[in-house]
Amino acid sequence: MSSQDQSRRRELAKSGDPKAIADLINGSLNAKGINADVMRDKAYLHVMLEGDQVPNHPKELVNFVRNGMESLDVQTIHTVKVYGRQFGDDLPRWEEEIVLRTPPPPVVEPVNDIDLDESSIPLVDDEDDDENYDIDNEIIDENDIEDEDEYLPPRDRQSSSVYNPEEDDDPDDEQDETTREVQPKTSKSKVLLFSLLGGLGVLVLLAGLHLTGIFRLPFLPGESSPTPESASAPANTTATAPDQGSSNPTPAPATSADPFAEAVKTATNAAKLAQTAQTQADWTKVATAWQQASALMKKVPQSHPKFTVAEDRVVQYANNQKVAEQKAASAPN
Known part of the structure; x- marks a missing residue:
């Protein structure tokens, strides 16, 4: 790389360009098997150091990055985070934070005074014309109501809250109906439980009869005495087993290198x-x-x-x- 290219790359790095900063770091660390990936997030700079093994000596690597960033003196970057991980891993094994300078305080924009428009404020007339006030104007005249039926309930309409003994002989019927609706659910669960217990008892009884030989069930296996062939099977198996002291063991299959x-x-x-x-x-x-x-x-x-x-x-x-x-x-x- 020519000196002109190196000078231009360093100027880009001083301006905070993450790719130029990564090139400067890799120029020194690639020979040691370490690759740097740099990403910038506003005033934060993230430097990921990767290798076939996790880069060791994190203290020396962090000091190396610190010295390089102090030499560049990027005014728009105040914090650098350095990570170390192995190639192929998603999460870093270690991380360190470098504070280059104190972050500037947040800028708070002043709020301008709100000019109230006097035309938007309703005016209150303090001088009320008490002399012209007549309380009779506030009284509703009977002639103003044209039809009383509009304001009274219909005469033939009975309130739903009136109790009629002929229609409702027992006011607790509604509660009894609710109780009768809930009771079948409880009884059904008890019947189901008893049915399961009864079925399980029948199965246990049939299994006992089958084992004692009183009543054989066709779908359950019975006891059978071992046949001569089955008794001699282990001996034959032992006889045909290969000799452990044999001088010609079967070689294991070779695995191909990756x-x-x-x-x-x-x-x-x-x-x-x-x-x-x-x-x-x-x-x-x-x-x-x-x-x-x-x-x-x-x-x-x-x-x-x-x-x-x-x-x-x-x-x-x-x-x-x-x-x-x-x-x-x-x-x-």
Whole structure:
């Protein structure tokens, strides 16, 4: 990458661009088998660190992210959350929070004074014309009511609350009817319980008669004496069993190796070597391990359940190999 591209990427990172920040972090951590995924939520920055194993040394990684963000000095980001998890996991194994600066207090917009429109307020006339007030105007004249029937109930209509002894000889009938409606439910449940108990007793009685031989039931098996063939069956089975001391045991079927698992194992070894690599020979071993892991990922068949993941890992491991080769070129002998 040219110096001009690096300068432009750093300017984007200083402006708070999450992709540019992720590129700067991955430039240093990819060689150790750690990939950074960065997401921004307003003034919060979320940094997810992933690897074939859970990235260890969380304290050093958090300090690395803290120093980088303090160097960028992004004024619009005040909190950074760093997470660590293994590839393929949904939830992180650890997380730490970095407070870069105190969040600004929330801005409260002042409420403008409400101008009341005097025209909307009803006016009250304090000077009531008491002299012209006549109480007779408030009295309803009998002539104003044209028909009394409109205000009185019909004469031939009887109130429903009037008690008539001929129609209702016993006022408690309604309560008795309610009681009679509930009682059948209780009796039905008792009848059902007695029926089940009676049926169970009959079954027990029939089973006893069958076992004693008094009354055989055709649908139940009877006792039968063992036949000579059945008695000799265990002996024959023992005789035909293979000798435990035989010198030619049956070999177990061989299981085929999983290229995805082998690739992950090799990549994990490469990541461990990268964490302690210092000399040119050390970084050469790291590059060779990443090359082997990428080659194994290419052998994962399309029928494998993690074929899509394997395609991404091929490119990632190849990039890690290039970074390790660059480290080896600049490392001391």
